[in-house]
Amino acid sequence: MSSFKKLPKNIKLSLSFLHSTDRLIRTLFTNILWDYCERFDVEPTYDKVTVVVAGIGDTDESFVGVTYEGNNRYAVHVYDPCLDQANDTVSTHRLVSWAFVTALCHEFVHVAQYLTGRKPEPNTFVKDNEDPEEQYFFDPYEVEARILEGFYATKFGVPLRNHSESE
Numbered sequence: 001m002s003s004f005k006k007l008p009k010n011i012k013l014s015l016s017f018l019h020s021t022d023r024l025i026r027t028l029f030t031n032i033l034w035d036y037c038e039r040f041d042v043e044p045t046y047d048k049v050t051v052v053v054a055g056i057g058d059t060d061e062s063f064v065g066v067t068y069e070g071n072n073r074y075a076v077h078v079y080d081p082c083l084d085q086a087n088d089t090v091s092t093h094r095l096v097s098w099a100f101v102t103a104l105c106h107e108f109v110h111v112a113q114y115l116t117g118r119k120p121e122p123n124t125f126v127k128d129n130e131d132p133e134e135q136y137f138f139d140p141y142e143v144e145a146r147i148l149e150g151f152y153a154t155k156f157g158v159p160l161r162n163h164s165e166s167e
Ligand SMILES: [Zn+2]
Pocket: 106, 110, 141, 142, 145
């Protein structure tokens, strides 16, 4: 897969993080989008779209990330441990955790799914259609994002994981 590709001009990426990781997160997003396109032989939209990505702190414990779809706008919220005031971020936590990188990769796969209009293949998991939890876990979009999150974190996420703020 080729690297150093740029984000298409019609796709505006806006980032809101407390740590100074904008360049790294922009590169992560760009790499994932182009890998996704090459891997599945699809193209990103030519529409003007805006993707807003923000770290969220002080959420309930189960929150990892979510992507909202609007009118050519996408809002990605990811739990960012560095915002969690209950944690001692200085001594016991690195500013960028592996879980944070993986959560970003998961949501960026969803954005790639939306921007390319690709529908993942239906899978053969037998699911209870009455059970919202089963609907969610075995949904083809979710299954694909869960497969790719770890792959992309390992392939593209290491520089972000290794980020540390200069004093
Ligand atoms: Zn998901």
